[in-house]
Amino acid sequence: MRKKQLNTMKVFRFKRFARKSYSVFNSLHKRVTIGVLSGCALINAHAAAVEPAERTHTQTTTDSIPLTELDEVVVTASKVDLPLNLAAKQVTVISRQEIERAPVRGIEDLLNYVAGVDILQRGPHGVQADISLRGGSFDQTAILLNGVNLTNPHTGHYTFNIPVNLSDIERVEIVQGPSSLVYGASAFSGGVNIITRKDTESNGFAKLEGGMHGLFGAEARGAYKTDGSLHSLSAGYKRSDGYIANSEYDIANLLWQSRFNLQNTLLDIQAGYNRKAYGANTFYSPSFPNQHDDTQGMFASIRGETGGKLKFIPHIYWSRHHDEYQLIRQGTPDVPDWYKGHNYHRSDVFGMNLAMRYASRWGITGFGGEFRNEGILSSVLGKPLEDTFGKYTHSDNRTNISYFLEHNFIFNHFTLSIGGLMNHNTAVVNKFDLYPALNASYRPSRSLTIYASWNKATRMPTFTDLYYRAGDHVGNDLLRPEYIQSLEAGMKYRNRFLGGSVTGYLNHGQNLIDWEYSDDDKKWHAVNLPENEKLKTYGVETSVSLHLSEIFPSAQPFRSLQIGYVYLTQDYDSRKEVNNPVSMYVRNYLKHKFTANLTHRIGRNLSVSWNFRWQERAGSYMRYVNAEKDERVDFSPFSLLDVKAGYKFPRVELFVNANNIFNTTHVDFGNIPQPGFWLSGGASMRF
Template identity: 40%
Template structure:
């Protein structure tokens, strides 16, 4: 929410029929959110926390249905300056709390599988290790944020989804597709995912417990104390499983155990809002054959801590939003579980310190935003990096961190927004300089535009550019059949997109076309003609071009067929992608050139009886690329389809539910030769106090 302090008052821009609109990349979830007295379907580009909840009066009903509301005060994150949903020229997907809690998933990683343009390549259960990418990229090319703070680890993108919060505590998830350097920094080469966990406004508590197949057990609770302008919330959770696979000796190799603890607080008055958080996440999991088919008893332990404090002024001509943060990470990898005599364990430690200042002001010609960020990434390792002059001891061992690297990134953003009644133009640039390899200051521009036709149709288009620094693993991981290149160049991308959206009378539809042009794209490749022992090499591809299109359709049967009570929603979405990079037949790509050519997702929501609801999710996908199996044979990925379902009995203070993932026990592979779980049954209960 913001105050407009310009001398010239801008006219309010109002969208009608909001409650009817299923705008959402996540519309396939089809859940309902209750906002005040209104029932709102799965939302896109809006936050329930900022939606006006004024009561619907008889006069209002005379011109609108009870599912309509104005949107001129809903703030979103599609630009550096805060803009309302009606003003925004960039498309931002928002998944609300009710949608998250109602999905048949146990992690954010699983939740994102239902997004047509998001590729989730899972190596283990319950999100043990998952690579998440957007529009044909890889897991290194998106930015992951916790409450707006960048929590990406420059060591590797494999473990970035080690959140300190349980999925039940997440308030909402925002997804921005395409280069987002002006909004979230230059590491967001193809998009960003922001996990938001605002503390409650009232004193409350909640607990949940669930269990199921393969020794799965999860339990967690949170409690919040709110008084006057203050709010303090604490949560904790624990999850474990024996896993669904075994090694050649019959022992566990896909097992998992992990705990999370999180504290967040806020102070909010008429002049300023301050938020702070501190959290810890720890995981131990069998790594199966994650890093090589020869070793089926790998193991990994990760520990991460997160701290941040943010403030935001509410009055004055210039609005300020400073923040400071520290993210810490420890990683221990064991090629042979519990056996350091065969191969010494790999130890890694990362400390990231950051400070940024965002500001914006209104004037006659629109809204201007200016921001700056300083981010230092310090990394030490037992294996990777440059030799250290003063090795550092590894806690709990007699070994030392003998290698490391330190780099600092400085960036500045300038953005201006022209806001007219039906037209919005948002243009700006990000200038960045990194101390690594003495990189010079580089500038990356971008522009977004949208035009609203009537109340139901909106046209949008954008052009954006960004870059990404290589991860430390890409630069230095010359271990176990890998050969890294420490002279890799940063990746660069420019992307264009255009599309149209329609929503009215219970039907919402969207279609868009996009094209990404990469320069110096980074990937790990191997030459299969050199045999099964050919090394994986980190390389810069010269150029890679990707063209894609996606379409979504959502129908709300409560509006289309108001006389019936069984059908609630049906939603379908599809994404197609084609990459034009020409490579030799004997080149096998590990990440970027293995992409989803087709992905189709759908969801049907049914109301069986008064309190009993059934949700059925379906997804089908076909991946381009190859992998090498246990016998050294190169194989193509096979297309597959998965059905998930959730049956839930809802009461005012509790929910009882049963979930089944992979209902028809489909055999499939997302990455390499690591098999994925068959049918997985889970039952649970949650209680609100």
């Protein structure tokens, strides 16, 4: 605790010194001095922001997050990890307190409460969900764990098969819009970076819960600290009998993390294992309600970071994902003769990158490169193998090579970031492409930030897009990469009582990949939109946060109110207005979404969090009745209300979750009904 106080005082004294120095030197060497002081301020903010971020998760009895702490959190919205208040992009941070208050059992459920995130759930509680940002598809969103890109090249359906429990998470950062420079070529419409806890002392945590539909969950986590290292191990398990036929699930997670402080050099090692087995009722084809999925994912990474004016940040990572997909579940009677067996897949990703950061009188420069290899072994996906390998008869492999450069000019009221990613993928012969990024922000006051950005990005088709041919789905091995450029402008306001933002953007997509339904052969086909059709997507995002405990006396029960709204629309050309095919992804987007969260107390120790969302989806789907095609229907809007009540003792919390209180009938993805009312409860303990 003493160390935290000293570091906090250092940050405070430095900021005071920087302000005084600026006023003294401004008249002499304005531009030079501001650059030096701002560069030093950023370095100190980067070094000191760790403890304010850690400080938030220890304050588990509070209901609101001080905005000063939130602003000091360093976010991965650029290659040099700027503090949140300097980020010139729309970045949403879900804090530790917000996670603890949410009536959820998985990260996917948690993201549902963010207005700017579109969740297409096939199964709840982390079974499977497609994550989309700004009208993009689930394959266009990069998913990272502590900066490790775990995006699955097989299919984005499995990208969230990562070994993380809710109790492991310190915060979630959501970067909206094309982010290839930040997260790599796969961050077509944005990225989600899950940041795990970095404990400051030895501790432990345990949680048990149960509920309707045979729900059971357990989590355990322990951290051990030595003089020069910190180690943590967590495990989690959850299961349910399912809310409809063939919707049961079993999910297990195991995560190990170690941090070593070696003479002004940090070394982070992490490894994890995830196992999911679940009934996949109509998940991929409504014609087959008895589908089943059994998946295993594992990963490991080593990351270093040196100190000093020039920082070296090497990173090596590996991930593997196994999948046994049963279109017709084992044990189903009367299996048709044409069904020859289940599908087996193994995807592997190996990557290494080196980033360097240099602080000078002109700002902060980041530069480096990355090598990333993606491969698959499969019984159906890829090119035929000369010699079979177990159950695998097909394979494919590709390598992505990229180089990046970014410089941040940081002045007293102004930040300008200029950079680009040079990218080559071996699947596209003899082609290097440049994806530039230009981001600027202006801070007329400490509370107000005005920003604008222009970014370009790309994405390679997944192996499923290229090769999947089964049932009524036909892949296309001639698919080309898709491209996007985006213009964005907005403003953010924060003070002790109020936070708010408004953002407008225009996305311009080319060669977009979609699955479209053909009336000719009654099948879904993977296609690129025609080259002359550059789909335009327009959107507006707004949010307001009121810290009611700061505005009104502490005697009143209300603590915080958060509201968010997103509007999105697309611009079709005349050809599509006439034909308008049934689209699985591109034209299936969230047109309106409104979210609201209210937190209040009942007495001293009982807190209640209400979470409401209303959404309306554009597009349509082919409705099936008794596994047979019926008619094409539009998505219907719906609203849901979830609530969590928690009673806290010094080390123990008792909680009750009530999801979908009004038992609303709804679908996120056509033909897959989502759960109605679901009640659960449990207890957690910290020690």
